[in-house]
Amino acid sequence: MNAFKDAGHLFRLAAVFIVGCLLFLGMRQFLVPKSFGQYGHYRGAAIGEIASRPVNFAGHQACEGCHADVLEKKKVGRHVQVNCEACHGPLAKHADDPSVQPVKLDTAVLCVRCHEANAAKPKAFPQVASADHSTGLPCDTCHQPHSPAIIAGGTK
Amino acid sequence: MNVTRRHLLLLLPAAAVAWKHVLAGTPEASSNYSLSEHWWGMLIDLPKCIGCGNCVRACQAENDVPDGYFRTWVERYHVSDYDIENPRVDSPDGGKKGFAPAREEGGKNFFVPKLCNHCAESPCTQVCPVGATFVSPDGVVLVDQKYCLGCRYCVQACPYGCRFIHPQKNVVEKCTLCYHRITKGLTTACCESCPTGARQLVDLKNPNDPIHDFLKTHSIQVLKPSMATHAKVFYNGLDGSVR
Numbered sequence: 001m002n003a004f005k006d007a008g009h010l011f012r013l014a015a016v017f018i019v020g021c022l023l024f025l026g027m028r029q030f031l032v033p034k035s036f037g038q039y040g041h042y043r044g045a046a047i048g049e050i051a052s053r054p055v056n057f058a059g060h061q062a063c064e065g066c067h068a069d070v071l072e073k074k075k076v077g078r079h080v081q082v083n084c085e086a087c088h089g090p091l092a093k094h095a096d097d098p099s100v101q102p103v104k105l106d107t108a109v110l111c112v113r114c115h116e117a118n119a120a121k122p123k124a125f126p127q128v129a130s131a132d133h134s135t136g137l138p139c140d141t142c143h144q145p146h147s148p149a150i151i152a153g154g155t156k
Numbered sequence: 157m158n159v160t161r162r163h164l165l166l167l168l169p170a171a172a173v174a175w176k177h178v179l180a181g182t183p184e185a186s187s188n189y190s191l192s193e194h195w196w197g198m199l200i201d202l203p204k205c206i207g208c209g210n211c212v213r214a215c216q217a218e219n220d221v222p223d224g225y226f227r228t229w230v231e232r233y234h235v236s237d238y239d240i241e242n243p244r245v246d247s248p249d250g251g252k253k254g255f256a257p258a259r260e261e262g263g264k265n266f267f268v269p270k271l272c273n274h275c276a277e278s279p280c281t282q283v284c285p286v287g288a289t290f291v292s293p294d295g296v297v298l299v300d301q302k303y304c305l306g307c308r309y310c311v312q313a314c315p316y317g318c319r320f321i322h323p324q325k326n327v328v329e330k331c332t333l334c335y336h337r338i339t340k341g342l343t344t345a346c347c348e349s350c351p352t353g354a355r356q357l358v359d360l361k362n363p364n365d366p367i368h369d370f371l372k373t374h375s376i377q378v379l380k381p382s383m384a385t386h387a388k389v390f391y392n393g394l395d396g397s398v399r
Contacts, residue, residue, distance in 0.1 A: 039191075042290035046300035047191070053336035056218045057345045079351075086210055086349040090217045114208045114351055119258040120232050120265035121206045125352070 057085050058095035066098070070146055077147025078126075087145070107139040189339045194294040195361040196333055197388030198347075199370060200269055202395075204354035207232060207267035211346035211355060212252040218334060218345035225320050226250040227331040228271035228346055235264040235397045243397040268398050269355060271346070272297055272318040272331035273379060273387035280310035280319060289328065295360075295388060296335055301327045315383050333357070360388070 038044025063084040064071050074080050085091055087110055094100045117127040128134075134141070142150055207230055215221060215228045230251030234244040248255065251267075258265055274297050281289045281297060288303035289310055304327040311319045311328065322329045334344035342348070343357045358367035370376075370392070377394040378387040391398075 036287070039293050040287075040290055042287040043300050043303055046290075046298065046303065047292055047335075049300075049302075050298055050332055050335050051189075051339040055337055055340065055342065057214065057337070057342075057348050059337075059342045059348060081353055082351040083348055085214075086351045090214070090345075113210070113254050114206055116254070117257060118207065118255055118265075120234075120255065120267055122203055125206050 055092050056090035058092040060084050062095040073146040077149060079146060079148060107145060111139040191293040193361060194359050196295045196338060197274060197358045197360055197390065199356045199358050199367055199390050201354045202266060202268065202391055202393040204352040205267040205269055206352055207251060207255050208351065209251045209254045210349045210351060211269055212250050214345040214349035222323055228269060231268045231270060233266055233268060233397060234258065237263050240397055266395065271389060273316055273385065273389040274333060276386035276388060277384065279313045279315060279385060283309040283313045296333045298332055298335060299328050299330055304328050315380050
């Protein structure tokens with residue numbers, strides 16, 4: 001019996017340890033977000049939060065629903081693969097509510113972004129030195145942007 | 157009596173763990189999008205890139221990227237004929253306003269768009285001390301900005317320099333591969349606005365994605381393959397001088 005006469009200390013120590021464990025688990029309950037560890041060592045709900053941000057570019061499918069006439073024009077020209085918002089800019093607001101009017105584009109600024117001559121551009125890509133080519137005239141004086149080739153007798 | 161109390165004390169931690177699982181509830185189910193059915197990446201077809209900067213502008217418009225910071229940017233390489241080891245690289249304002257015509261002709265000149273490589277074995281997510289950045293189950297490297305401390309470990313760890321600290325939020329920002337778009341069936345803002353199709357979003361888990369044929373028939377390279385990051389941004393026609 002003598003061997004256990006001070007066993008009370010051990011029980012007190014064990015009790016402190018267990019209370020500490022419970023405190024740790026209890027605090028974890030409050031401090032660790034519920035979805036933490038759902039997919040891995042991170043907050044699973046973050047995926048949904050990032051995915052729920054609003055969209056600014058509507059996507060060309062949204063444009064084509066209403067602007068079928070432009071689509072027809074583009075089909076015969078070399079800009080067929082250029083998506084609408086590549087030139088027109090982000091227009092999700094216009095796609096959601098057509099009364100929101102997109103701003104008119106300035107072709108003198110817009111076209112040279114792609115077509116100004118540059119040694120680093122692929123050789124096969126159509127390029128011009130705009131100062132020599134048009135002397136500052138807006139490109140849509142001669143070219144129709146949706147189908148840019150100049151056809152004899154008209155531009156459309 | 158003593159024995160039962162001891163058993164009770166032993167049972168309590170187990171009960172607490174079980175209760176935690178009850179509180180955690182069932183995982184949130186999203187509408188149509190299944191995380192396990194996608195493995196996203198991007199194809200960059202360099203011979204098609206014209207350095208117009210549309211991707212950079214589109215990214216800033218879509219994601220409210222602050223001025224002077226970039227989630228994606230375009231570099232112009234000039235490799236001279238006599239010193240191919242030391243290319244001259246410039247990227248004025250990330251290529252956002254395009255590139256002025258090169259002063260000197262000759263040598264090799266080309267554009268290289270860059271963005272987060274969405275590595276499957278990403279060095280950046282491995283160093284995060286709090287689990288704020290991660291590779292999502294569909295293969296996109298994301299940042300949980302509510303959890304990020306802004307400690308910059310990941311900014312240093314990224315071998316491609318694709319992360320930055322948002323000057324106002326003081327947390328890490330990076331390309332999300334337009335996660336809010338691709339989960340809705342749209343393509344990324346940069347791919348949507350690329351006029352030549354030089355950038356294409358790819359889903360490696362989609363058997364009908366044209367990427368599978370493209371990978372078989374082209375010489376594809378990733379950036380810094382020696383880092384073994386398993387990058388998922390594939391470059392077609394990448395020059396050896398690109399760092």
